[in-house]
Amino acid sequence: xxxxxxxxxSQKSKEYLFAFLFFGLFALLTGSLIVDHAVKKSTDAKDxxxxxIQRGESLAVIGRKLVAGxxxxxxxxxxxxxRITGLDKKIKAGEYLIPPGSSVLSILSLISAGKTTTHRVxxxxxxxxxxxxxxxxxxxxxxxxxxxxxxxDNIDALKDLIGIETPFLEGIFFPDTYFVEKGxxxxxxxxxxxxKMSEELRSIxxxxxxxxxxxxxxxxxxxxxxxEKETGLAEDATKISQVFNKRLSINMKLQSDPTVIYxxxxxxxxNIRKRDLAxxxxxxxxxxxxxxxxxxxxxxxxxxxxxxxxxxxxxxYFVARGDGSSQFSKNLxxxxxxxxxxxxLRKSARKRSL
Numbered sequence: 001x002x003x004x005x006x007x008x009x010s011q012k013s014k015e016y017l018f019a020f021l022f023f024g025l026f027a028l029l030t031g032s033l034i035v036d037h038a039v040k041k042s043t044d045a046k047d048x049x050x051x052x053i054q055r056g057e058s059l060a061v062i063g064r065k066l067v068a069g070x071x072x073x074x075x076x077x078x079x080x081x082x083r084i085t086g087l088d089k090k091i092k093a094g095e096y097l098i099p100p101g102s103s104v105l106s107i108l109s110l111i112s113a114g115k116t117t118t119h120r121v122x123x124x125x126x127x128x129x130x131x132x133x134x135x136x137x138x139x140x141x142x143x144x145x146x147x148x149x150x151x152x153d154n155i156d157a158l159k160d161l162i163g164i165e166t167p168f169l170e171g172i173f174f175p176d177t178y179f180v181e182k183g184x185x186x187x188x189x190x191x192x193x194x195x196k197m198s199e200e201l202r203s204i205x206x207x208x209x210x211x212x213x214x215x216x217x218x219x220x221x222x223x224x225x226x227x228e229k230e231t232g233l234a235e236d237a238t239k240i241s242q243v244f245n246k247r248l249s250i251n252m253k254l255q256s257d258p259t260v261i262y263x264x265x266x267x268x269x270x271n272i273r274k275r276d277l278a279x280x281x282x283x284x285x286x287x288x289x290x291x292x293x294x295x296x297x298x299x300x301x302x303x304x305x306x307x308x309x310x311x312x313x314x315x316x317y318f319v320a321r322g323d324g325s326s327q328f329s330k331n332l333x334x335x336x337x338x339x340x341x342x343x344x345l346r347k348s349a350r351k352r353s354l
Contacts, residue, residue: 048097052182053111055093059083062091066107071098078104087112095182118179123193125175125300126228128262132173132298136186145185162190167218171225171295172197197221200301208308213248223248224307225295229258232324237306239328243318245310252316254285262296319343 049071053062059082063075072078082088087108094116098107119141123132137144146161158169166172173190174197180189205217214220223244231237247254261268263281277284283292299307315328317335321342329335 048099050117051096051098051107051111053091053093053096057093059088059091062111066098071102072104078107081105082108092116093183116181118181121178121180121189123173123175123178123298125303126297128297129169129171129173133186136189141180141182141184142189143183143185145187162187162194164191164194166194168294171221171298173298174200175298175300201304204301204304204308209310212308212310213245214307219291220304220307221299222291222295224299224304225297226254226256226258226292227306228299228303229261229297230256231303231306232320232326234302236318236326237302238309238311239313239315240318240326241306241310242313243315243328245307246314246316248290251289253287253289254291256285259283259285259292259296262292 049066049069051062051065051069051071053065059079060075063072063078066072066078067075079088081104082091085108090112091108092111092114094111094114096111096115097117098110102110121139121141127135133146136142137146146158159166162169164172173193176193176196178189178192201217201221205220208214208220214223223241226244227237227240230240244254244256246252257272260272260276260279260281260283263279263283264276277286280287282288283296285292313328314330316331317329317338318326319329319335319338319342321327327338327342329338
């Protein structure tokens with residue numbers, strides 16, 4: 001029987017095979033070293049670094065930012081490992097907080113997973129929607145997609161831009177501390193705060209006191225905004241609510257100075273004069289019975305709760321004492337005495353001291 005011979009390799013083929021195996025093993029070892037270095041090698045940075053990656057930014061630019069921020073001594077390993085792992089194609093735009101001592105792998109994992117950092121943004125109670133829009137549009141945290149700053153003459157256009165259905169814009173954004181990513185659009189943020197206000201308002205309205213003179217959640221919000229502007233001391237909020245709810249129930253004018261100030265707009269110089277109390281406006285509660293057509297500011301949760309659950313009592317009047325608290329009275333005679341004591345005499349004493 002004839003013996004079969006195995007395949008025969010020429011000397012040149014053997015050299016090629018040897019070279020292939022050598023370079024393959026070299027690449028494997030090199031890749032392993034790169035991976036091991038990327039996983040274990042930590043940066044020397046002692047402080048966290050904020051890496052802001054813009055949309056469409058190249059790997060080289062991102063690497064240079066890390067070097068410029070003294071977070072990496074060089075960007076070669078960063079770029080090589082990103083390409084080896086394919087993470088260079090998964091990097092997402094945004095702002096990232098890179099912890100000190102991060103490895104190249106941990107940095108790439110963070111920015112490819114889109115784990116962006118967030119910032120605290122406070123929506124303050126007691127401000128108007130125009131003030132809120134101005135603050136948001138001047139903040140570097142937000143992407144401005146509201147081209148008409150404070151255009152309160154065209155409410156419907158603003159509501160369409162924000163994308164919400166509501167009879168008014170004033171007071172509908174819940175005051176709280178929010179955590180947002182840099183570059184968040186103003187409209188999406190406003191939607192978030194409006195949803196929060198709607199949820200809070202719905203819950204509080206559902207647990208309101210019996211026999212309130214208020215007919216809807218909107219009226220509750222309007223009254224809460226007046227209480228917000230009238231309250232100097234938190235403990236007085238439910239008593240102030242009692243006064244206004246009592247007045248509404250007997251169809252007595254609210255006679256609230258903050259509603260007049262709102263009606264005056266930019267013409268308000270810090271003082272309310274007798275003639276100001278007679279201005280023609282649906283917001284002037286000295287001349288118009290009932291609630292104004294909209295809130296006059298963003299009310300806090302405390303004020304909404306106070307509006308929904310007024311204190312027990314028969315007070316019809318209150319006046320500021322000058323220390324943040326208020327003096328409450330059941331009739332006009334008591335109120336006039338309180339006004340004389342806490343306002344007229346105090347003003348006279350202040351004039352004498354000048």
